[in-house]
Amino acid sequence: xxxxxxxKVMVVITxxxxxxxxxxxxxxxxxxxxxxxxxxxxxxxxxxxxxxxGQLNYRCAYLFRHFTCIAVVTxxxxxxxxxxxxxxxxxxxxxxxxxxxxxxxxGGGPATDLLGFYMFLTLNYxxxxxxxxxxxxEKHIQWMDMFAPLRQLFNRSNNMAxxxxxxxxFFDTPGVNAVKAIASADVVSIVKFLSAVGYDRNKSERxxxxxxxxxxxxVPVFFMDNSGGGYMRSxxxxxxxxxxxxxxxxxxxxxxxxxxxxxxxxRWNQYFVLNPQKNxxxxxxxxxx
Numbered sequence: 491x492x493x494x495x496x497x498k499v500m501v502v503i504t505x506x507x508x509x510x511x512x513x514x515x516x517x518x519x520x521x522x523x524x525x526x527x528x529x530x531x532x533x534x535x536x537x538x539x540x541x542x543x544g545q546l547n548y549r550c551a552y553l554f555r556h557f558t559c560i561a562v563v564t565x566x567x568x569x570x571x572x573x574x575x576x577x578x579x580x581x582x583x584x585x586x587x588x589x590x591x592x593x594x595x596x597g598g599g600p601a602t603d604l605l606g607f608y609m610f611l612t613l614n615y616x617x618x619x620x621x622x623x624x625x626x627x628e629k630h631i632q633w634m635d636m637f638a639p640l641r642q643l644f645n646r647s648n649n650m651a652x653x654x655x656x657x658x659x660f661f662d663t664p665g666v667n668a669v670k671a672i673a674s675a676d677v678v679s680i681v682k683f684l685s686a687v688g689y690d691r692n693k694s695e696r697x698x699x700x701x702x703x704x705x706x707x708x709v710p711v712f713f714m715d716n717s718g719g720g721y722m723r724s725x726x727x728x729x730x731x732x733x734x735x736x737x738x739x740x741x742x743x744x745x746x747x748x749x750x751x752x753x754x755x756x757r758w759n760q761y762f763v764l765n766p767q768k769n770x771x772x773x774x775x776x777x778x779x
Contacts, residue, residue, distance in 0.1 A: 492750040493609060496558040496766065498643040500758065502636060503550045512547050518763040520551035525764060528685070543599065543630040553636060557602050558755070559767040560682055563745045564606025567714055567774040569613060571738045578738060578776055581710050585676050586611070590621040594675035596683055596701065597660065598626040601637045603681035603712075604653065605644055622650040625671035627658035660687050660697055664704075672704040678711045684721040691720065695728045702732035707779045710737075714774035717742045722773040734777040741773040 506512065527541055543549055571578045585591040591611075595604050604624050611617050622645075626633070634655045641650055656667045660683075672678060684694055705711060711734065715721040722741060729736065747755070747768045755766045 492748060493644075494750070494754065495561055496747075496751050496754045498640060499553050499557050500754075501643065502639045503553055505639070506546060506550055506636075510546055512550060514761060516547040517551050517554065520545075520547045521555055521762065521764045524548065524551055524555065544632050546632075546635075549600070549630075549633060549636050553600060554758075554762065554766060555764060556682075556767050557600060558751055559745075559747055559770055560602045561606040561609065562747050562751065563770060563772055564603050564681055564714060565609040565613070566745065567740065567743075567772070568607060568610035568712065570740065571712075571774075571776055572610070572614065575738045575776070577778070578710060581708070581778075582611075582614075586615050586617070586620055589619060590623060592674055592676045593622065593624045593679060594671045594677070595624065595626045595679045595681070596672075597658070597686065598628055598633075598679070598681070598683075599630075600633045600640065601626050601653065603679040603714075605640065606681075607677070607679065607712075608644065608650060617649065618647055620649060621652065624650070624653035625675075626653065626655045627668050627671060628655055629657070629659050631655040631657055661693070664701060668701075669704050672701060673706060675705070675709060678705055678709060680711065680725070681714045683715070684724055685716050685719055691724055695724045695731075698725065698728035699731045702728060702734060705732075705734075705779060709779065711777045712774070713777070714772055717771045717773045722775065725775070729777045732779075734779050737776050737778055739773075739775040742771060743773065744769065744771045 524541060541548060543552065572582060593604055593607060595601060598604060608622060656671060658668050687694060713725050752768055755768065759765055
């Protein structure tokens, strides 16, 4: 299945660079800072959470480096869980039968996880008459200017029109809008988030636990992050304390982007200092209350 994700990403990036006068050097600088912030040395500090995705060059750099890979792996992990676990497949079947699904993405950035989930649904269902509603809880709501054109490229049937961003600072007390979005969700997604804010491990666990307590009963919580760094352990601790039950888990899984995506990525190797991520090692799990 070739969704041409990276091609779509580059359509958005090149248009943004052209119209808003961002040059290659600005993207290179942002890529280097993002890369360094996600090294093992830096993940134990506040460096990742201080990356300023309010600036366009950082958003473009992140899309170039990580969007395709994370979207592909999110789709694949959902499909693996769905194919192997009857409880998960039954829950998704019910949502598709009701004709709509409300997704809450915690710290979703450019909504990579939402689009990955959408691709998983299109792979397994006829969703032409299913409305995909979403709330992206995000500190940098400027990500909407990336998600909006990506949504148009991915979602030709326009059944994902009702997706909005809501300001959310993980280390502040959750606001009414955040609690409401989580409580009304049919699916909660936490993808590559703890690695972005997890420099204070104990505090992150407590904050995630508080958020999980707003999740409704029977709602699947999908988690995926880097295999290194102990993020799965932190999520397991928070979920256990919030009285959630683990129903599926895959750890230390080395993944690769499809051949078609790699070929598309390689065409851009000469233009930027770093190449797009192609072979992540991730851990993922689903909990339910």
